[in-house]
Amino acid sequence: MSEYIPRYQGSVTxxxxxxxxxxxxxxxxxxxxxxxxGAMIKETCFGLQVTGTAxxxxxxxxxxxxxxxxxxxxxxxxxPPGDPRRCRANLGGARPGxxxxxxxxxxxxxxxxxxxxxxxxxxxxxxxxxxxxxxxxLDLDKLKKLLDAQEP
Amino acid sequence: MAKVFIYPATSLxxxxxxxxxxxxxLSAAQSIREHIQTAGLxxxxxxxSPEDPKKGLKYAxxxxxxxxxxxxxxxxxxxxxxxxGIIIHDADLAFGCMGxxxxxxxxxxxxxxxxxxxxxxxxxxxxxxxxxxxxxxxDFLTRLGGVK
Numbered sequence: 001m002s003e004y005i006p007r008y009q010g011s012v013t014x015x016x017x018x019x020x021x022x023x024x025x026x027x028x029x030x031x032x033x034x035x036x037x038g039a040m041i042k043e044t045c046f047g048l049q050v051t052g053t054a055x056x057x058x059x060x061x062x063x064x065x066x067x068x069x070x071x072x073x074x075x076x077x078x079x080p081p082g083d084p085r086r087c088r089a090n091l092g093g094a095r096p097g098x099x100x101x102x103x104x105x106x107x108x109x110x111x112x113x114x115x116x117x118x119x120x121x122x123x124x125x126x127x128x129x130x131x132x133x134x135x136x137x138l139d140l141d142k143l144k145k146l147l148d149a150q151e152p
Numbered sequence: 153m154a155k156v157f158i159y160p161a162t163s164l165x166x167x168x169x170x171x172x173x174x175x176x177x178l179s180a181a182q183s184i185r186e187h188i189q190t191a192g193l194x195x196x197x198x199x200x201s202p203e204d205p206k207k208g209l210k211y212a213x214x215x216x217x218x219x220x221x222x223x224x225x226x227x228x229x230x231x232x233x234x235x236x237g238i239i240i241h242d243a244d245l246a247f248g249c250m251g252x253x254x255x256x257x258x259x260x261x262x263x264x265x266x267x268x269x270x271x272x273x274x275x276x277x278x279x280x281x282x283x284x285x286x287x288x289x290x291d292f293l294t295r296l297g298g299v300k
Contacts, residue, residue, distance in 0.1 A: 009189050015164070076181035078187075100160070100164075104245070108164075110278060110279050111169070112282075114285055
């Protein structure tokens, strides 16, 4: 078994997603390259991946968010870009985690609308949040009675 | 600044909103990063070591599939560390094999058992629900002592 040598030790990687009618990942990448300093910027189809020290990455994210705050979303990533355990260049097919992002990106326009709308509303005009289903499941005692009734 | 465990632990929306409103999201990425950046991980190219299922024994019994225990070795310490939690129910992306599905059930159970402030929601499916969704998260995080 070969020795394991971690890459980019001590670094932080963040995904920056942009889902905006006014901004593309390329626009975001150009701005990120301008202010990147020593951080590594990787442009993707959905936005960027930024890898560097926590401070560097934090500063870049603050600056990029200002461009379109309601349409830029940030998330931590565990693996650095190009890691052979995750990179689809090595694995083929969609990257693990892609389907989660695909699902949430399909809903994120509603969140963007919410972020935008909330700035113009007072607290009393906000209705209750979507709550999980309160449909009652089968009661354990009832299930036991049903089972008992089936026994000869 | 509170540490807020998010479920699904890989959620982009929750991770962003928690950080946006001034708190620290506890997501899968942080524990995985810590794991893979530690020299001496014994079984490359995998990102789990034989020790991990043993750590998971604290959260799930030995009869439970090792996949659950391996996953709990990542999520369990974060749940213990969390000051609050946000749960999205019936998330389409949080499905999977027995390992994933049982881990998901166990995560929700452990979060509820800890008696920390919890917010339970569903994903928004239209714009108005989006506003309600964001408002609920903002209010919940503000009550925790948010900065915004």
